[in-house]
Amino acid sequence: MAAAGAACASPHSSLLLSRSRPHGLSPASYMPRRLILGVGTSAVAALAVATAPPAVLQDGAATLFATAGAYALVRTFDVLTERRLVEKSLSRKIVHVLSGVLFMASWPLFSNSTEARYFAAVVPFLNSLRLLIYGLRLYTDEALVKSVSREGKPEELLRGPLYYVLVLLFSVLVFWRESPIGVVSLSMMSGGDGFADIVGRRYGSVKLPFNQKKSWIGSISMFISGFLLSSIMLFYFSNLGYIHVSWEEAFSKLALVALAATVVECIPATDVVDDNISVPLASMLVALLLFGSNTQ
Numbered sequence: 001m002a003a004a005g006a007a008c009a010s011p012h013s014s015l016l017l018s019r020s021r022p023h024g025l026s027p028a029s030y031m032p033r034r035l036i037l038g039v040g041t042s043a044v045a046a047l048a049v050a051t052a053p054p055a056v057l058q059d060g061a062a063t064l065f066a067t068a069g070a071y072a073l074v075r076t077f078d079v080l081t082e083r084r085l086v087e088k089s090l091s092r093k094i095v096h097v098l099s100g101v102l103f104m105a106s107w108p109l110f111s112n113s114t115e116a117r118y119f120a121a122v123v124p125f126l127n128s129l130r131l132l133i134y135g136l137r138l139y140t141d142e143a144l145v146k147s148v149s150r151e152g153k154p155e156e157l158l159r160g161p162l163y164y165v166l167v168l169l170f171s172v173l174v175f176w177r178e179s180p181i182g183v184v185s186l187s188m189m190s191g192g193d194g195f196a197d198i199v200g201r202r203y204g205s206v207k208l209p210f211n212q213k214k215s216w217i218g219s220i221s222m223f224i225s226g227f228l229l230s231s232i233m234l235f236y237f238s239n240l241g242y243i244h245v246s247w248e249e250a251f252s253k254l255a256l257v258a259l260a261a262t263v264v265e266c267i268p269a270t271d272v273v274d275d276n277i278s279v280p281l282a283s284m285l286v287a288l289l290l291f292g293s294n295t296q
């Protein structure tokens with residue numbers, strides 16, 4: 001109040017008066033509305049965090065971490081491709097492999113609550129929205145388009161990448177981390193199909209007799225990498241107590257799932273149905289038959 005009175009003492013004070021709090025007005029009516037809104041929002045957010053159950057806080061943090069991880073993964077390979085440190089088609093396939101593997105690896109970060117899978121599902125859901133928005137050219141994101149499209153066309157995001165993310169969304173909601181079916185299927189889609197491309201594109205000179213677009217080395221790579229990654233991810237989740245695995249039978253079952261996924265991936269029909277649909281679908285069906293639908 002004294003400052004305001006002093007400010008009125010000289011002509012210069014008219015300018016000061018317009019900047020200092022006018023005499024007699026309460027701070028609330030003077031403080032910029034934005035500041036009041038900011039303080040209010042922060043207070044509500046702090047109250048929400050302070051009163052939220054620990055599981056919700058854990059799941060919220062895990063969701064933020066995985067979402068940020070997804071963005072960072074795509075951005076990293078955009079920069080590596082931009083600087084020609086990684087060839088474009090290889091970069092795309094590495095993103096294909098790592099997205100599924102790292103997403104599964106992040107699942108133990110979520111709480112043991114029944115709602116945890118829905119928090120985890122937010123990550124592929126947001127990424128499917130992102131692919132839809134940029135694939136439909138509603139907005140542009142050069143980095144995303146360059147990282148996950150074959151030829152740099154935004155509409156490409158609406159096929160392979162979108163199917164891939166929707167499979168992640170479906171698997172996390174339906175199977176989550178207590179069932180081997182989702183883990184095995186995502187391993188075949190990300191690791192198996194990914195390495196089939198990475199190896200086959202480079203060393204696949206001897207083509208399959210019934211499909212000149214695919215090669216023996218590519219299909220063999222798919223079988224081996226799908227089998228190995230499925231085994232590793234099953235060990236990961238069983239070691240953390242989410243899945244009980246009878247290893248005497250598991251390896252033979254995983255080999256049959258990998259064989260089914262490899263056969264589906266190499267038949268010419270995949271020109272009609274995208275690999276990112278046919279491979280996980282075939283894996284889910286065979287894994288369902290072999291492992292059963294019982295989850296721990």
Ligand SMILES: Nc1ccn([C@@H]2O[C@H](COP(=O)(O)OP(=O)(O)OP(=O)(O)O)[C@@H](O)[C@H]2O)c(=O)n1
Nearest residue numbers: 150160196197200201204213214215218219275
């Ligand atoms: N069993 C396989 C699978 C793939 N490839 C090689 O990898 C390339 C891409 O494989 P493909 O499965 O067609 O990849 P897509 O998922 O269809 O391609 P993209 O991921 O680019 O959409 C093929 O042209 C081929 O050179 C191969 O040799 N043998």
Ligand SMILES: C/C(=C\CO)CCC[C@H](C)CCC[C@H](C)CCCC(C)C
Nearest residue numbers: 069070096099102103124148160161164
């Ligand atoms: C190029 C791809 C498929 C074509 O065959 C993969 C597209 C990947 C998406 C752009 C990003 C998906 C991110 C995952 C939903 C979450 C990853 C989280 C993890 C912690 C990095």
